[in-house]
Amino acid sequence: MADQPSPRSKAALQVVEPVGLRVLIRKDEDKKATRQGVLLPDKIEIPTITGRVVAVSAQVERDQDYPIQKYDRVLFNPKHAIPVELDGDNRLFVIPVEDVVAVFRRAEP
Numbered sequence: 001m002a003d004q005p006s007p008r009s010k011a012a013l014q015v016v017e018p019v020g021l022r023v024l025i026r027k028d029e030d031k032k033a034t035r036q037g038v039l040l041p042d043k044i045e046i047p048t049i050t051g052r053v054v055a056v057s058a059q060v061e062r063d064q065d066y067p068i069q070k071y072d073r074v075l076f077n078p079k080h081a082i083p084v085e086l087d088g089d090n091r092l093f094v095i096p097v098e099d100v101v102a103v104f105r106r107a108e109p
Contacts, residue, residue, distance in 0.1 A: 018055055051074060
């Protein structure tokens with residue numbers, strides 16, 4: 001009889017690796033206050049479309065046309081974002097690389 005996986009093995013850390021021209025992004029928290037400091041009610045949030053790149057597919061990594069790297073902070077179009085139900089906060093999304101519209105970089109002195 002084949003060994004059955006134990007319930008503990010399901011709790012092991014999972015890795016999500018995007019395939020094709022995609023990146024994995026952890027979306028920034030939605031804002032609960034305006035720039036002026038006005039706190040918003042719990043049901044109202046200002047949606048954000050920025051986040052940090054958690055993983056980059058091998059295809060994007062090799063392509064010089066896409067200057068996106070792991071840990072980059074990016075602005076993205078959430079229209080084609082696919083949510084990943086991996087952690088409790090549900091802020092991970094697989095995004096087609098063409099939906100990444102900007103990468104935030106520090107200006108070099």
